[in-house]
């Protein structure tokens with residue numbers, strides 16, 4: 001496992017209309033790691049991921065990507081930075097007027113200014129990588145939920161992001177479709193993609209994550225390796241573990 | 253019905269008027285649509301002052317008769333030292349009026365596009381403007397097309413008001429000839445046919461455009 005640090009977040013805080021949503025979040029993601037963010041709904045996971053991508057601007061704190069501090073005062077720098085951070089949303093957020101191939105190629109053409117042919121070739125490769133090459137001519141409304149999420153992953157990967165942020169990528173899916181999306185994420189992780197993922201899929205987190213962070217009321221309450229946080233051995237049960245047993249009861 | 257009158261006098265006069273009508277309709281349609289897009293975006297995504305100004309414009313031009321607007325432009329503006337030719341006043345009136353209606357359809361279409369797509373585009377590095385041009389506008393236009401198309405059809409018909417401010421187009425030519433010859437029935441029957449033809453052609457064109465732009469499953473969600 002690589003040890004080099006890729007993303008560092010320090011003292012990140014965010015207040016939205018008078019309510020503190022994130023307070024003083026610190027976090028490090030190392031190259032090649034799959035880091036999992038868990039915690040109750042409303043705890044700030046989505047807000048944190050959006051702050052890291054600068055879709056929301058933090059009120060204070062530092063973000064360091066690959067050794068370079070991110071300055072988010074200048075528009076051009078923000079746009080360039082966002083290209084390095086891939087984002088996967090719970091609701092897919094595909095472009096409804098474009099077919100699968102175009103969903104992947106449009107950013108290559110309009111943001112990266114690639115030629116249509118180059119962009120299409122690259123897009124086909126990404127569709128192949130997530131296993132929906134055969135659906136390249138279909139529009140979002142014609143795809144299954146699992147295919148939609150795989151398409152959104154392909155769209156993000158085409159920009160060669162340094163890190164992928166995934167915000168509950170399987171929460172909007174029917175149970176039988178979750179597996180195909182998790183398989184793609186597992187495959188990416190095994191090929192060394194750095195990822196930070198909010199999820200309730202504890203089995204997946206336990207077997208694949210290098211680290212789990214438990215987040216509640218805008219703070220990181222616990223973090224550590226899955227075997228540390230999810231074992232029953234310690235004197236007192238971890239917050240993470242009690243949360244997990246709660247969701248397991250719910251879904252059992 | 254007197255065929256020799258129709259073919260040797262009426263049709264040539266109306267053809268002359270038709271050209272003026274087209275010179276009114278085509279630029280007004282283009283300017284009006286552009287205006288409608290700008291105003292629709294301003295109303296939806298603009299800063300508060302711009303959004304309010306754009307909404308006020310739409311309210312004023314949707315809330316007053318087109319004829320009154322034309323009178324204002326042609327007879328009213330000289331009062332503050334602005335003189336427009338009949339043609340310019342007519343194009344300005346038609347553009348401003350249809351722009352107000354277009355903005356309504358486009359605003360509705362913009363509001364129906366889920367904000368998640370904007371976030372997705374921005375997460376890929378699209379700037380605000382590129383997001384609007386490449387992601388939001390193509391979808392908004394598809395959704396607005398039925399309303400916008402109707403407005404274009406209306407424009408063809410209300411272009412006939414131009415003759416009242418002395419811009420002599422299709423209806424104006426007909427009116428003059430009818431008054432000279434007292435053949436009101438024949439003249440306005442044929443004038444009506446001209447408009448019917450224009451409207452039919454526009455409808456067919458719009459339907460073709462809708463088919464061309466059709467995206468499976470789009471607009472149902």
Ligand SMILES: Nc1ncnc2c1ncn2[C@@H]1O[C@H](COP(=O)(O)OP(=O)(O)O)[C@@H](O)[C@H]1O
Pocket residue numbers: 016017021039040041042043044045046047048
């Ligand atoms: N735009 C907003 N305005 C006000 N409150 C918000 C906004 N976005 C999120 N919140 C609040 O921030 C908190 C954290 O939300 P979120 O980041 O979505 O948590 P999670 O993803 O862990 O469920 C919630 O209490 C939510 O109500």
Ligand SMILES: [Mg+2]
Pocket residue numbers: 042045046047167168
């Ligand atoms: Mg969330």
